[in-house]
Amino acid sequence: MKKKSASIVVVLLLALFGGGAVIASDVDLNNNADTTYNDPPIDDLGHDEADIDDHDTVVISDKELNIHFLELGNKYTGDCVFIDYGDIEILIDAGSRTNSSAAITNYISPFVQDGKIEYVIATHAHQDHIAGFYSTKTTTGVLDSFEIGTIIDYPLSDSNTATRTNYEATRERLVAEEGTIHFTALQCYNNEDGAQRVYDLGGVTMEILYQPFYEKKAGTENNYSVCLMIKQGDKQYLFTGDLEKAGEDALVDYYQNERDGLGHCILYKGGHHGSSTSSNLKLLDAITPEYVIICTCAGTPEYSDTPSGQFPTQQFIDRIAGYTDKVYITTLMVDYKNNKFESMNGNVVFSVKDGEVAIACSSNDLLLKDTDWFKENRVTPAAWA
Numbered sequence: 482m483k484k485k486s487a488s489i490v491v492v493l494l495l496a497l498f499g500g501g502a503v504i505a506s507d508v509d510l511n512n513n514a515d516t517t518y519n520d521p522p523i524d525d526l527g528h529d530e531a532d533i534d535d536h537d538t539v540v541i542s543d544k545e546l547n548i549h550f551l552e553l554g555n556k557y558t559g560d561c562v563f564i565d566y567g568d569i570e571i572l573i574d575a576g577s578r579t580n581s582s583a584a585i586t587n588y589i590s591p592f593v594q595d596g597k598i599e600y601v602i603a604t605h606a607h608q609d610h611i612a613g614f615y616s617t618k619t620t621t622g623v624l625d626s627f628e629i630g631t632i633i634d635y636p637l638s639d640s641n642t643a644t645r646t647n648y649e650a651t652r653e654r655l656v657a658e659e660g661t662i663h664f665t666a667l668q669c670y671n672n673e674d675g676a677q678r679v680y681d682l683g684g685v686t687m688e689i690l691y692q693p694f695y696e697k698k699a700g701t702e703n704n705y706s707v708c709l710m711i712k713q714g715d716k717q718y719l720f721t722g723d724l725e726k727a728g729e730d731a732l733v734d735y736y737q738n739e740r741d742g743l744g745h746c747i748l749y750k751g752g753h754h755g756s757s758t759s760s761n762l763k764l765l766d767a768i769t770p771e772y773v774i775i776c777t778c779a780g781t782p783e784y785s786d787t788p789s790g791q792f793p794t795q796q797f798i799d800r801i802a803g804y805t806d807k808v809y810i811t812t813l814m815v816d817y818k819n820n821k822f823e824s825m826n827g828n829v830v831f832s833v834k835d836g837e838v839a840i841a842c843s844s845n846d847l848l849l850k851d852t853d854w855f856k857e858n859r860v861t862p863a864a865w866a
């Protein structure tokens with residue numbers, strides 16, 4: 482196609498879609514069941530002068546990349562990260578319990594306009610990461626609520642829970658009956674069997690990283706976590722699931738001689754909900770994170786009765802403070818026994834617009850260090866004073 486006719490195509494597309502292409506930047510981020518979405522986002526087909534050059538093809542790539550860290554509708558800590566890039570969606574985990582599937586599905590549905598989630602990542606076989614994927618007698622799992630393109634998950638697990646069995650049975654049913662493709666992270670890293678190490682999403686890439694516990698026994702299930710890097714232009718976003726120190730150290734060691742290291746990551750999903758065992762200095766030194774977003778219920782006694790060891794832990798805070806104070810937390814524990822919790826930042830949406838990071842939260846935009854919970858429950862590190 483020559484330049485002139487290419488321009489006509491763009492003009493036609495603008496005429497067809499330009500007027501209606503409203504980006505719903507003010508879309509309601511709450512996931513309350515009674516929330517209505519008046520303006521679901523429509524991909525911007527607007528035209529950019531830079532898209533038209535002397536080549537024969539027209540590239541229309543004004544899609545926005547939005548990375549959502551979700552609240553999960555109950556008091557339990559768990560992970561769910563939804564990456565929305567036009568008609569391409571990536572869902573990393575669906576915790577924290579089976580009844581989280583409703584909160585997740587309600588929240589993400591307006592963004593999945595073609596009804597299909599192209600990529601699902603299940604980092605490891607713990608319920609706070611995979612329980613929302615499958616259906617039960619009373620809940621409809623996320624994997625049963627959308628068409629699912631490709632599932633990428635953990636190569637190894639020592640879990641013998643019903644959670645793992647249920648998730649994997651659902652995955653296998655989708656593969657057998659629905660045309661879903663399944664690869665392990667190791668197949669992806671090795672570019673085996675049609676799996677890819679790097680998925681080119683058009684202006685954005687998803688790279689499945691290697692870590693040695695994809696193929697050797699770990700001391701904890703957490704270290705089997707699938708790790709991936711999203712790249713948008715020169716900006717990198719890192720997701721390590723619940724990887725703990727042995728996994729983090731091995732990941733950093735491996736990449737000393739690969740891909741010029743992990744490199745600076747402007748966004749890092751705070752590892753393992755802000756636990757003391759993750760986000761160790763070796764990893765932080767390697768990625769120098771600027772924005773850290775954590776899916777957790779702050780101050781929950783779910784995993785620790787020691788206040789300083791409750792997510793996000795004092796140890797995590799002391800380490801991350803040397804790199805950034807831009808730390809965001811989804812949910813806040815109010816009264817665990819009586820099942821009371823509320824939004825901390827709420828659902829947190831990270832994006833980069835015109836080279837600048839934008840953070841949009843459904844509850845408030847306070848940094849962790851400025852929250853009442855932090856002031857009452859944590860010691861301020863010198864770097865944050």
Ligand SMILES: [Ca+2]
Nearest residue numbers: 565567568592
């Ligand atoms: Ca979308």
Ligand SMILES: [Ca+2]
Nearest residue numbers: 568569570597
């Ligand atoms: Ca889609």
Ligand SMILES: [Zn+2]
Nearest residue numbers: 559609723753
């Ligand atoms: Zn977890």
